[in-house]
Amino acid sequence: MMEIRLIAADLDGTLLNEAGEVSELTQRVLLRAQRDGIRIVWATGRDLPHFATVREALHTDIFAQNFYIALNGALIVNCGIGAEQRTDGFAADNVDPFLQIADAYDLEALSYTRNGCFRYAQPGFEQLRFEYLKEHSLAIKDNVEHLFGGNIELPTPCYPSAAGTVQKVAYLHSSLRLQQLLPELRTKLPAGSKALMVTPCWLKIVPEWLNKGAALTKVMRECGIRPEEAAAFGNGENDLGMLKSVTHGYAMGSKNSPGEIPVRKTPQRPARSAF
Incomplete structure (x- = not known):
């Protein structure tokens, strides 16, 4: 088997456990890999601040061979020289249709820019969501994902064009509601966009040209x-391109629940507990 020279890993649900922490075993394995000169590419759909836990637990910044992939591939950071490569997302003038879809289907929408996050939810959204969860006997805390703090509230489904490019849009509700709507939502989305189920309660909308796989391929080149010298680990639909871009791709988890990727068999599979 060819020597592995690069490991790429998603964060939430893969490298990080349910508590958002790095386990002791994962810490030992990846610190040793970095000391041995193996490149680690840390990949997430979120922005750079989300790497804080990894930076603290795995001392990622002191290893010059490492890279960060953020915003689903829109941002690549070379840890050795601190250089950033950015790819534009949705133009500001094209964001309103995504917010209007959220308004029509009673969803919460988050629009992420380089400088912040804009939130839109129709008036009375919280009560409508509560009634939906109650009607379907769903636990509120287990079926809603919020990002508290720092969000700029929009009174109408109109994005302020002066705020600039939007890297991604997220639709939030309960897992049941999003699964019911997913097929129809995919037919309603504007051209040039795609929907990815990141978690059962979190539907991410990104430009078709942006994905972790394309960013990882750029880093490897x-x-x-070569692809046969790289391994990748992920657990969400937005990790699929990354797993396919290398020879050794591993999907975490044993259940094909919404948002998970069926496990792909590859030779010499490492112990799942390592991640």
Whole structure:
């Protein structure tokens, strides 16, 4: 088997456990890998601040061979020289249709820019959601994902064009509601966009040209690493491109629940407990 020179790992649900922490075993394994000169590419659909836990637990910034992939591939950071490569997302003038879809289907929408996050939910949304969860006997805390603090509230489904490019849009509700709507939502989305179920309660809308796989391929070409020399780990639909971009792709978990990728069999599979 060819030597592995690069490991790419998603964060939430893969590298990080349910508590958002790095386990002791994962810490030992990846610290040793970094000391041995293996490149680690940390990948997330969120922005750079979400790497804080990884930076603290795995000392990622002191290893020059590492890279960060953020915003689902829109941002690549070379840890060695601190250089950033950015790819534009949705133009400001094209964001309103996504908010109007959220308004029509009683969903909460988050629009992420380089400088903040804009939130839109129709008047009375919280009560409508509560009634839906109660009607379907769903636990509120287990079926809603919020990002508290820092969000700029929009009174109408109109994005302020002066705020600039939007890297991604997220639709939030209960897992049942999003699964019911997913097929129809995919037919309603504007051209050039795609929907990815990141978690059962979190539907992410990104430009078709943006994905972790394309970003990882760019990193590998820059570093002279072939797909057979790389391994990737992920657990969400937005990790599929990353797993396919390498020879050794591993999906975490044993159940194909909404948002998970069926496990792909590859030779010499490492112990799942390592991640």
